[in-house]
Amino acid sequence: MPRDQELAQGIIRGDRESVVRLTREELDAGREAVGILNEGLIPGMDVLGERFARGEAFIPELMAAAKAMNAAMEILRPLLEASGVESLGKVVMGTVKGDMHDIGKNLVCMMLRGAGFEVIDLGVNAGAERFIQAIEESGARLLGMSALLTTTMSRMGGIIEEIRKSRAGAGVRIAVGGAPLDLAYANKIGADGYAKDATVAVECFKGLVAALRTP
Amino acid sequence: MEKSELRVRVPAGTTLLEAARAEGYPIGTDCGGFGKCRRCRSLLLAPGRRGEAAPAPPSWLDPPTPAEQRQLSQEERDAGWRLACQVRVKGGLTAFVPFPEDRPARKSIDTQLPVRIKPWAERSTIWLRGKGEKEEGVLVERTLSALRRRRPGLRIDESLALRLPSPRQGAEGRDVPLTVTITNGCVVDLECEKSERKAYGAVIDIGTTNLCGYLIDMATGALAAESARPNTQREWGADLMTRVLAASPAERGGKDALARLSRAVRRDVDEVLTDLLRRVRAKRRHLIALIFVGNSVMHHLFLGLPVESFGFAPYAPLRKEGVAFRPAEKGIRLPPSSRAHFFPLLAGFVGADAVGVALALNLDRTKGDRAILALDLGTNVEILLGIPGESLWCASTPAGPAFEAGEIRCGMTSGPGAVCEVDVRDGEITLRTIEDAPPRGICGTGLIDAAAGLLECGVIDPTGRMRGAEELPAGTPEDIRRRIFETGGSRKFMLWGDASPLSANGVYLDQWDVRKLQAAKAAVRAGVGLLLAEAGLGWGDVGDVCLAGAFGTSLRPEKILRIGLIPEKPPEHIRSVGNAAASGARLALLSRTELKRAGEIQERVQYVELAGRPEFEKAFIEAIPFPA
Structure with missing residues (x-):
């Protein structure tokens, strides 16, 4: 048409x-x-x-x-x-603690919103507490985390672990991204998904939604 | 390696990269050997096979790792290309390595900058009338008291007594020469002979990738020798943040992490100094003064200060003040009489090198009615702004490795064969390479030139997209058209050689290279815009623009303007200033007034933090397209 x-x-x-x-x-x-x-x-x-x-x-x-x-x-x-069409889901997004780079993360937020996700953007320099608090408040089951430096990337694993240990964070699906990361690293730190850029991120979160729905 | 045959025996399981490195034939990398780039790609052949004959990889070879699958296209892997950092050697093999590690590019120091020589370290010969002394040391005592009479307040270094020489006996009535080294108003060395030798000073520029050393004649300020070598720390990783991690005990480094990285860079400094002195056949004792410059992380690692704080916001250094020290205390093989200063730091990512640039360009004393803008182009671009009325501003902006041709498909450092100039005129492409060697790859200036040329002939549109051959305007020459090809999911433009990425001899520009350059120049443009706004200025208030950086050749103003690195400006106002950090350090080596000024610059500079500012993102995105 x-x-x-x-x-x-x-x-x-x-x-x-x-x-x-x-x-x-x-x-x-x-x-x-x-x-x-x-x-x-x-x-x-x-x-x-x-x-x-x-x-x-x-x-x-x-x-x-x-x-x-x-x-x-x-x-x-x-x-x-x-008309009963559900939102794809809520995503809590943030650049990890110690990292002030957010252009890529903002692009991901824009793309996710465009694709029909509801996004709670924590901005930059977000530690485990802020992620956990945002999950508690919003009830989001999806979380995205970005790091642009090798140094801040090295703390991602610890933050993921803390989130998973918290009451609200158990069972939350976490995707990671950012220039220094790759799939192998994402797997190593226990992330559920990895996206190399903003367009892949949309597909990645759609995949995580499907995973949430089929336990 | 090309043209050179090398037989190496290594323990099985060593990577090809480690094996070549251990034998002193290092293979080039952008990432340091972690599978994050493709510069170490090598064509593997069974032992004895050579040249372009049908490659047959050795049978023991493991399949490509995930890193190789990412960095090399299917076609390349099928043709036998592998990453040297990933391949574990388990048997005999022959490898063709197109990119051996280049020797560091020469970075030119400006020794024409005017300076009134008023050194803080000097060595001079005085004559004393011999009295035929019988006792050793008396002559020395007399020298010191004679010096004190001439220069009241002169101090004697406490350790000098332990190092006092035995004077040759002066015959009665005859003049005896003594050579004295006085540093910072203190006698630090005494030689009982007339020195025919000159006194030297050295400027050491510690870069993340390479170290440069310049030996300066302390009497005339002339350049006596220069030397450069790669920074051994690259084995821990190419980018600054991997060094920070490697030197952090709590992270991957372990207990003596910091000490290991410190030792590595100090050894490099020592080697550079040894080479400099060897070139003029001078003794270590004749090197009396040194000025060190470098980025903040290199500063901390050399001095042995913890670097953890650089890894996380607000990325602050532990110490910013200038440091005076004895090189001997830092493991450098120089006598205790040699003294050194490391320039102060301005911020986490605006280091001691920026102080050198400010000194060299007189940014703290900008005259006239317009400001001077200085850009030190690297992975982090340092932006300095000198405003008439003695105000000095600085900021740093993250550009990524594009300006150094890092992570560029055919990128290489400024070694022989690096395409450094590209001109497109009337549909004809002319290249110039470093040392006019056959083209092997493209360096930072070549990347900028190539983008400028392809914009000019319409192959790249103003958004940065490479046009397909069929989209080009009707009048486009066939020679331009046939250079466009597509492999591995992105468009490419052949600059030189066969139109095949499998050929080791082709140099091309990839669509993604253009994107990386756009991101780099947008970061600069956004940073400059924000710093000017913060200082209350507009682009019209800027007079000269000075460009420094690790480029093999000078950046050409018209190319800089064509890609829009800075807003419009008459080309004659843009100049390349070489290694301005070292040029500024030379001034401080020769004049204590200039050395003091380095400290004043640090106290007076106004640093503007750009990270995490919402305006930065807006300005960055707006600056991505090229000028139409």
Whole structure:
């Protein structure tokens, strides 16, 4: 359907105005929110994600697309909830203690929100206590953690352990990311998932949601 | 290794990288040998096989590790390429290594900077009328009292008495020469002879990757010799943070972690000094003064100070003040009379080298009506801003290793064969390499030039995306078009050689290389913008821009502007200043006024912390695209 292609193109170009306009027009024309999301917006995000993976698109393009996606989600979210479509889940996100780098983590937050997750962003320099407190308060079962330095990465394992030992943290699915990490390291420190960039992070958390639902 | 045959016997299970290192033929790495980069890639052949003939890997070889699967494409692995840091040697093998470790790039010191020589350490010969003394030492006593008469307040080093020489007996009535070394108003050495030898000072620049040493004639300020060597600490890891971890007892280092890393760098310093003195055939005793510069972590590791605090926010050094010390106390083989200063630090990531840059460029005394901006381009870019009216600002911004061509597909350090200049004119590409050797890889300046050239001919669009051959405008020459190819999931542009990444002889630019350069330049641009804003200035208030860094050749202003490292500026206002840190250290070696100024710079500088600022992210993302 050409309208879906227009929506997807709007996302790919990061054209927030046209994405919002098209979303409204589609709703006015009687289209269901879930159709707009799954057939227009998400395919656009998928195309951009693929380009990002090849280096053809970069941070500004991804940021703009995520913003356009979020703007459309603002409109669609109440309708989705009303029609019984559940949010994908709550994710607590933060850069670990001692680390002040957050551009990559912010990008992940944007992408997750665009994909339909609810994100509680703790910002930078977050220790185990703050993660645990956020899980307690929000009831989130998903947690994302980033580190950009080899030094702060070396403390991730300890933080994960502390979270898992806490009452609220037991059973929480944890994904990690950041430049110095790789899958082997993520496994070593007991993380449930690893994402090498923001687009992979979305897939990673979707996988963790599925894992939560099938115990 | 290319052209050189090397037969090495090693215990089974040693990695190829360790084996080559142990034999003194180190293989180049960006990551230090931890499977995080691909520079140590090597073509493995069964023993006796050589050249381009169909490669047959030895039968005992383990399958590629996960690190190799990440760093090497399927095509490359199929062709027999492996990472030297991952391959465990269990039998005979022949390896073709395209990137042996390069000898450190020469970093030029500016010895033309004007300085009024007023050294804090000097060595001079005085003559005393001999009285035919019978007792040893009397001559020395007389020398000291003569010196005291001439220079009231002169002190005598307490340990000197233990080291006093036996004077050659002066014949009655004849003049006897004595050579005295006076450092910081204190007699530290006395030789009972006329010294034909010059007195030398040394500037030592301890870098994370390489150390550079410059031997300076203390009387004239001229450069007598220079020397460089890799920092042995690279065996613990390439980036600064892996060093911090390795030197932290509580982390992976263990009890004497710090001592091990300290010892390694002190030995390197000692070797650089030995080489410098050997080049001019001077004795260790003739090296009377030293100035050390380096980043904050190298400063701490050399002096033996704990470095844990650098690893975690707020990344603060334990000590920032300048340090005066005897090199002999730090395990350097120099007599106790040699004295040294390590420049002060300005912040965790703005080190003693930045003080040197500020001194060399007179940033603390900027004249005229416009500010001077200095950038020291490395993994962490130090930004210094001298504003007329004696105000000095600094900040540091994380650029990643792109400026040093680290983690760049065909990246290499500034050794022979590194592409260092790229020009694209009328669809024709011309390359220049270091020492005009056949191209082997690309260094930092080459990366900047290549990006600038490909922007100019439309192969890279302003967002940084590499266009496919079919997307190029109709008039694009065929020679440009045919250089574009795609393997391993990303587009590439062949700069030199066969259009095949499997060939050891090709040098190409990958789409991801462009992205890494964009992130690096955006970090600089964002950092500069924020520092200027904090100082209450705009870009129009900046006059000259000075660029320092570990580049083999000078950065060309028009290329810098083409990639938008800094905002628009007439090219004549942009200049490369070589190893400005060492140039500044030389001033302090020759003048106690300049040495004092180094301390004043540290007291007066205003440091701006950029980490964790929301405005930084906004400015960074806005600065990623190239100028249209």
